[in-house]
Amino acid sequence: MITGNYINGAWQEADNWQTFNSMNPANGEIVGTFVMSPKENIGEAVEAAHKAFKAWRRVPAPQRADYLWKLADVLQARKPQLAEMMTLEMGKVIAESNGEVDTIIAFCKYMAGEGRRMFGQTVPSGAVDRTIMTVREPLGVVACITPWNFPLALASYKIFSALVAGNTIVWKPSSDVSACAKLFMEAIVEIGLPNGVFNVVFGSGSRVGNWLTEHPDVKVIAFTGSTEVGKKLAEAAGRNLKRISLELGGKNSVIVLKDADLDLAAAGITRSAFATSGQRCTAASRVIVEASIQEELEKRIVELATKLKVGNGLEAGIDMGPLTNAKQLRTVEQYVEVALQEGGTILCGGQAASLGSLFYMPTVITNVERHHRIAREEVFGPVLAIMTAESYEDAIAINNDTEYGLSSSIYTNSLHYANRAAKDLESGLVYINNGTSNAETGLAFGGMKNSGNGHREVSHQAFDVMTEWKTIYTNY
Template sequence: MSVPAGKDRMAYTRKEPLGVVGIIWGWNGPMGQLPGKLAPALAAGNTVVLKPAETASLSTLRLAELLADTDLPAGVVNVVTGLGSEAGQALVTHPGVAKIAFTGSTATGKLVQRQATDTLKRVTLELGGKSPSVVFADADLDVAARGVAAGFLGNAGQACVAGSRVLVEESIREEFVEKLLKTMEMFTPGDPLTQGTLVGPLSTKAQFDRVSSYLDIAREEGANVVTGGGRFGDHGYFFAPTLLDDVRSDMRVVREEIFGPVGVITTFTDVDDAIAQANDTDYGLAASVWTTSLTTAHRMAAAIEAGTVWINTWAEMSTGNLPFGGYKQSGLGREGGLEGLDTYTQVKNVRIAL
């Protein structure tokens, strides 16, 4: 880009590749998450080293085989498998790696950032969430119930954008909960390879035990299990779609990311109260607002501290033309859009005396 620099000067900027980019991403949607990192890194002229999650590596290895059959030069895309504490750490701390693009838990993201400081490499982090779904009294409640249920039950709740905090205007609480519970009956856990299944199993025994432990915590803290609350069926790691009420803002099930099919429901009185509750979290990845009022929709979209706000819909993820990322402890930087592409470049300014 050329910029004005005086009659005897020429000035312009160059965007250049960073060099080697390390990409580390999650097990909960490996082929959904990877393109948002890999494509812009390559488009910007970088080479990449991919480190998939140790529990979900096969799809990445297959992708590498497919790429090897293209005209992509050898060595441009590389794969290293292994544990995060070994292979991942080696990639993050290597002085030859110019940038790390990471998707995962907030705790691990903080570790990645700390380890990257010794070499001052660039870091973008897409981390956890505890996203609100805010339902106003003027919303189409049938549509909202379907969207809210999908928001915290989709992928068995194993999603960073899961709308696990359900905020409902006080005047419609009873009506909406009834509709939500009826909708949740559609989300019967089953074989994910069977047509019509909306909720599959949790990914591993460790994940099943983690979600189960949060239900124990919820009961200890005084929450009421409206539906679900434990294993579904007598085999596998299926967890029943769960809704909790009688919760307080200081409860762990309200504040911490569970990563399972568990929603908590609270009420609000007006727009200001809805904004305050929506923002009462350490996270800020996504939110949804359900209302027929454009005024309310725009006010909420401006006030909610989150990188993505959906109005009367949920989890419509961009194919790359819109930026995605979080506020607060949900991450640093953006993926997608021009903002995402720029994170894989180095900017140089050039001035020439004529």
């Protein structure tokens, strides 16, 4: 069965269209077949959203929020199905998939609550007999362009904030997770949104994403993905003064000082480096450790990493699934090859697992210098580079010596260094005695430098891109 786009309240017929398959990375089986959207179909989706916006923007925010309250219940009922499809389609272990659905439900309820808290201001006037207030206004059609590593959570961060703010949506999910997008769309259909408020289009990111960015009726671009693609979208959006929110790559590090609890640090590092097979923007990619404790910390990390069980994420007892596609596997292999050429030493892993073509072993590489590519470029796989620091100041300098600034962590028992690091680390997210991947709902999520463009998600700060301010003067 071929799945067509969902536009203006209906699934489209997909006969005689160009199609693509979504695959299970654990075994290569086809999960679903989907249309490769032509440009005219993207125009239809934007037109439907543009027309629906005129009425949707006038629905009171608390009533828009009621749809999200309903959706939270639908998602809870569909949790087993959604979680299983995430594991089938992108490979993460089922425990992680269940956790992702829980995150989506929590954020759905959080944004539903924002329907009562979309506050403006009443400002004292300098004139007699005048009142002044500021209010948030929706912008129009939001194009949500989302990746495959968190198929639904990263989409929900954009979709729910856009909806409750009064915008309409055209969603372009990654082709690798189109079946997840279909199930999510079916859940949204169940809550009865007006036709055209929410639309889904499938296809190539390079084509469909560009068409959405260039369409004159798209007012906001909300994108999560690579820094390279984000820059191109920003250039295209800038030509037409479109709002754009970019959540991009990272080269996240964990600093471990000599006074740290090494068992705690090793456990947090291992979780952050190898959860989701390292395929997350907040994954721990570097460890920066003081020289006097490096050997002992490496021993602990390797011991934990080699105990991780790699396999099909639907099976019990599996800690790490496959990489999502062949392109990502080749990228990981190339970075490991380069790391060895530049002088790195593999402590564990460094090769594909024997289970199947997309499985790669948890890999730890030491003797990494700050100028090595493995220390500077995003790998997006289960590869951890260990670097030596001579002092706290040296560790901070190494951490900040990168184009990225998403997530950083420090392990120390010193309040002095913990508080200094909170200020010194050039990252949108800073963790003290915790790994680099542990964000919570309701707190601003996003990065500095080339990890984003200053906007934030997962909290009410998302309204900074999803709305604009109107100032109203009333004389009486």
